Amino acid sequence: MTTVTSGSTTPQQTRPAVAAKPVRWAADAVATMREGARLRLDHSAQSLWRVDRVITGIRDEGAPYAAVETVLRGLGAYAGEVIVRETGGEWWTTGGDHWVRTPDGRLWDPIDEARRCYTGDGSLRLLCRDATGPG
Structure with missing residues (x-):
């Protein structure tokens, strides 16, 4: 959704209010990983390899x-x-519950997938690959 803000002539991208919580949770996770684990997450699909490994490490620690x-x-x-x-x-x-809807209409549950990673049954990297691939 694009809106023009008051006093501005350039459109500004806005996000639906439903995104507020997951965006905040994601930002908190990025900050925690940077400060606690010295791990930089750059919002790339490749960074999800590291996230999967972090979750595996947490699980392995019991x-x-x-x-x-x-x-x-x-x-x-x-x-x-x-x-x-x-x-x-x-x-x-x-x-x-919070889901991601891709432009092709498919729904994805990355938060549940993280829980599944913790139990050894999921992969955020593979979820992203599936979500970004052809529908």
Whole structure:
């Protein structure tokens, strides 16, 4: 959605309000990884290799899910932001869950995929590959 702000002659991109929470969660995850793990995340599809490895490391340390739930939510939201930026998609919400809808109409759940990574059943890198590939 493009709007023109008051006193401005150039259009400015705005994001739907539904994106506010996952965008904030993703930003928090980027800051946490930068400060705590000295890991720079640049919102590229390639960076999701590192995110998958971080989640594997957390799982291998035996951290209980309750202790890492917020981190996983943030890393999933980060992956969602990568998909949004790579595809031109947008965040959707229903029943408190946040999804990414790609321009081809498909829905993706990167936050749940991060949880699945933690259990050894998922991959944010592969989710992004699937979301950005042909539908």
